[in-house]
Every structure is written in C-alpha cells, then in structure tokens.
Amino acid sequence: GDSVTQMEGPVTLSEEAFLTINCTYTATGYPSLFWYVQYPGEGLQLLLKATKADDKGSNKGFEATYRKETTSFHLEKGSVQVSDSAVYFCALSGSTNAGKSTFGDGTTLTVKP
Amino acid sequence: DVKVTQSSRYLVKRTGEKVFLECVQDMDHENMFWYRQDPGLGLRLIYFSYDVKMKEKGDIPEGYSVSREKKERFSLILESASTNQTSMYLCASSLAQTYNEQFFGPGTRLTVL
Numbered sequence: 600g601d602s603v604t605q606m607e608g609p610v611t612l613s614e615e616a617f618l619t620i621n622c623t624y625t626a627t628g629y630p631s632l633f634w635y636v637q638y639p640g641e642g643l644q645l646l647l648k649a650t651k652a653d654d655k656g657s658n659k660g661f662e663a664t665y666r667k668e669t670t671s672f673h674l675e676k677g678s679v680q681v682s683d684s685a686v687y688f689c690a691l692s693g694s695t696n697a698g699k700s701t702f703g704d705g706t707t708l709t710v711k712p
Numbered sequence: 713d714v715k716v717t718q719s720s721r722y723l724v725k726r727t728g729e730k731v732f733l734e735c736v737q738d739m740d741h742e743n744m745f746w747y748r749q750d751p752g753l754g755l756r757l758i759y760f761s762y763d764v765k766m767k768e769k770g771d772i773p774e775g776y777s778v779s780r781e782k783k784e785r786f787s788l789i790l791e792s793a794s795t796n797q798t799s800m801y802l803c804a805s806s807l808a809q810t811y812n813e814q815f816f817g818p819g820t821r822l823t824v825l
Contacts, residue, residue: 642716702755
C-alpha cells in the first residue's frame with residue numbers, strides 16, 4: 600500500500616536558519632503530494648501541494664518540489680522565524696486511496712530567537 | 713471562509729460514559745473523516761464517510777462508531793469510554809474526487825477519567 604516517510608524530529612533551529620524536512624513516498628501511479636502544518640493547539644492546515652511531477656508548491660516562503668524520480672517532496676524554507684514553530688506533516692492522495700490520504704508521522708520544528 | 717467546526721475543544725468524561733463528538737463542515741464536501749492523534753503515533757484514521765449514511769472503517773475503529781445522517785455533519789461515538797481513548801480527535805473533510813486535500817477542524821482534546 601501507499602506510505603509516507605518523514606525525517607524524524609524534533610528539529611531545532613535558530614531564527615533565520617535554512618530549513619529542510621525530508622519526505623519520501625511509496626505509491627502506485629501519480630499521487631498528489633501535500634505538506635500540512637499544525638500550530639500548537641490547532642488542527643492541521645494545508646501549507647502547500649503539488650499535483651504532478653516537477654511541480655513546485657509554495658506558500659509563506661516554504662517550497663517543495665514533486666520529484667518523481669526520487670519519490671520525494673522535501674520541504675524547504677530559506678529563513679525560518681519563531682512563528683514557524685509547529686508540526687509539519689507530509690501526505691499523499693492517489694488513485695488507490697479511495698478519497699483518503701496517507702500521512703507521515705509529522706516533524707516537530709522549534710525555532711529559537 | 714470555509715470551515716470545519718467541532719463541537720468542543722476540550723471534553724472530560726468518565727469511564728463507561730457514552731461520548732458524542734460532533735463535526736460540521738460548510739463546504740458541501742462529500743468525504744468526511746475522523747482521526748485520533750497521539751504523541752509519537754501520528755494521525756490514525758478511525759472512520760471515513762464518503763456519502764450520507766455511508767461509512768468505512770479506518771485503521772483503528774474498535775471502540776468507536778459513527779453517524780452521518782446529513783451531508784454536513786459527521787459524528788463520532790464512543791459507546792463506553794475508556795481511559796485509553798484519551799486523545800486529540802480531529803475531524804476533516806474533502807471533495808469526493810481523489811487527489812484532493814483535506815480540511816481539518818480545530819480538534820477536540822478528550823480526557824477520560
């Protein structure tokens with residue numbers, strides 16, 4: 600079945616540092632790929648998405664590129680802020696999911712001033 | 713602004729009580745989901761509904777049931793609450809077509825004493 604593997608956390612960075620959170624997936628066909636963010640005490644919200652190979656999703660300074668050849672969708676940000684502290688989830692939704700999504704385990708990011 | 717709302721943010725119940733968690737979405741979405749989130753275990757799907765009165769078991773349905781009498785409302789029922797059901801419960805919705813993102817509610821933190 601489909602699966603998503605995320606870089607284990609927690610990740611602690613200083614403000615203005617570069618962020619990478621790795622995500623690789625296993626799926627049949629060409630799924631859509633997502634990054635969700637969960638701020639403390641809240642539900643998940645969509646951060647960005649990509650629907651086909653080589654697409655780049657971007658939002659709030661975050662970017663991720665759909666790499667079919669390496670089955671990856673790594674999340675990057677050039678300069679993190681304290682307000683980016685949250686849990687980040689990589690996910691996919693594809694033809695075998697019947698409308699459901701497969702989520703990674705989440706990566707906790709803490710940004711220190 | 714589209715929304716998924718959950719009836720309570722925090723709930724405290726006693727062992728053996730029947731517990732109802734309500735979720736309402738205003739986006740006319742066909743799919744609705746209930747997840748539980750526990751530290752170190754990520755998101756686990758409890759039940760999924762793809763239409764009114766239709767439901768499908770997720771990964772951990774034991775001890776839970778669901779009801780979907782109207783398209784916009786999806787209820788999670790704990791028939792006899794137990795302490796191991798203490799958790800964060802997240803509701804989500806999405807369009808029927810595959811490859812779509814999910815929209816999450818703010819979550820209900822349930823404590824069973």
